[in-house]
Amino acid sequence: MILYTAIPLELVVEGIEKGHNYKELELSGIKLLVEPVDVDRSRIVRIISTNPQDYLNPRLSPGTIIEHKI
Amino acid sequence: MIFSTWNMTSSIIPEAPKDKNNDIPTLNTINQLGQMDVPNLESDFHCLSIVGQIEGHLVLPPQNKTTKYEHIIPQLVAIEQNPKIKGLLVILNTVGGDVEAGLAIAEMIVSMTKPTVSLVLGGGHSIGVPIAVASDYSFIAETATMTIHPIRLTGLVIGVPQTYEYLDKMQDRVVKFVVEHSNIDEKTFRELMFSTGNLARDIGTVVVGSDAVKYGLIDAVGGIGDAVKKLRELINQKNPPLVN
Numbered sequence: 001m002i003l004y005t006a007i008p009l010e011l012v013v014e015g016i017e018k019g020h021n022y023k024e025l026e027l028s029g030i031k032l033l034v035e036p037v038d039v040d041r042s043r044i045v046r047i048i049s050t051n052p053q054d055y056l057n058p059r060l061s062p063g064t065i066i067e068h069k070i
Numbered sequence: 071m072i073f074s075t076w077n078m079t080s081s082i083i084p085e086a087p088k089d090k091n092n093d094i095p096t097l098n099t100i101n102q103l104g105q106m107d108v109p110n111l112e113s114d115f116h117c118l119s120i121v122g123q124i125e126g127h128l129v130l131p132p133q134n135k136t137t138k139y140e141h142i143i144p145q146l147v148a149i150e151q152n153p154k155i156k157g158l159l160v161i162l163n164t165v166g167g168d169v170e171a172g173l174a175i176a177e178m179i180v181s182m183t184k185p186t187v188s189l190v191l192g193g194g195h196s197i198g199v200p201i202a203v204a205s206d207y208s209f210i211a212e213t214a215t216m217t218i219h220p221i222r223l224t225g226l227v228i229g230v231p232q233t234y235e236y237l238d239k240m241q242d243r244v245v246k247f248v249v250e251h252s253n254i255d256e257k258t259f260r261e262l263m264f265s266t267g268n269l270a271r272d273i274g275t276v277v278v279g280s281d282a283v284k285y286g287l288i289d290a291v292g293g294i295g296d297a298v299k300k301l302r303e304l305i306n307q308k309n310p311p312l313v314n
Binding site for chain 1: 116123128129130131132133134138140141144145147148149151152165166167168169170172193195196197217219221237240244271
């Protein structure tokens with residue numbers, strides 16, 4: 001892949017070695033990739049769905065914090 | 071594994087994050103937006119904002135603000151398919167990003183049958199240029215800038231032979247797309263791309279608002295008012311309002 005950006009490359013890729021702690025979970029039949037931020041809260045990273053309308057649902061947009069019971 | 075035993079708070083999808091104030095909508099609005107009430111007007115067009123880095127095949131570290139292409143693409147599918155949505159407004163303030171992801175978004179916008187208008191605010195640099203020209207009509211704010219520079223000098227190539235020819239080919243894809251979908255000719259665009267003395271660390275040109283229009287890259291200088299008006303005009307052209 002090629003990055004074509006006006007920002008210096010070293011700023012863009014700084015810290016790229018640090019891994020991510022992503023988990024998958026299903027919310028009413030829609031699979032989500034989330035990043036836990038707390039024991040009972042997670043931030044949505046991406047939606048894994050074939051229904052395009054799911055991507056327009058503001059409650060599922062990436063960055064949204066969802067709560068769940070432990 | 072705690073995740074396998076998660077008991078979701080509700081089975082209904084539009085479940086807002088549980089908040090103590092959630093039962094009082096007004097209080098919630100004040101909390102989140104600092105204002106009393108949000109006007110409840112249903113819009114018949116959608117606004118897609120492309121900000122920060124365009125994230126493609128590589129997940130970028132968290133200090134980058136990114137637009138994820140795997141989300142933008144199904145959103146464009148939904149907008150194209152949904153009969154309630156009549157048009158698309160693309161707002162750009164991007165510093166560039168992945169070439170293939172950017173071109174994918176640009177190709178999606180070009181091939182949409184619904185009217186599309188783009189507005190460059192702040193910046194539409196590098197791979198933001200093809201996205202800006204992909205819509206039916208494009209606007210640029212007077213103070214907004216677009217950086218046009220060759221790919222190879224800041225290019226990061228992973229997993230392919232880093233040959234000059236390869237980068238040249240990638241660059242040709244971008245140049246061809248921009249020339250095909252705007253009024254700029256290839257000679258002028260390449261001249262802008264390879265001019266020296268304008269950028270501190272690179273060759274290329276920073277094109278400001280009215281210059282972008284002068285070169286034919288963008289259709290007009292304008293703001294959100296002009297963009298919405300133009301989109302409304304294109305929508306009305308496509309679906310003439312019924313006259314009784």
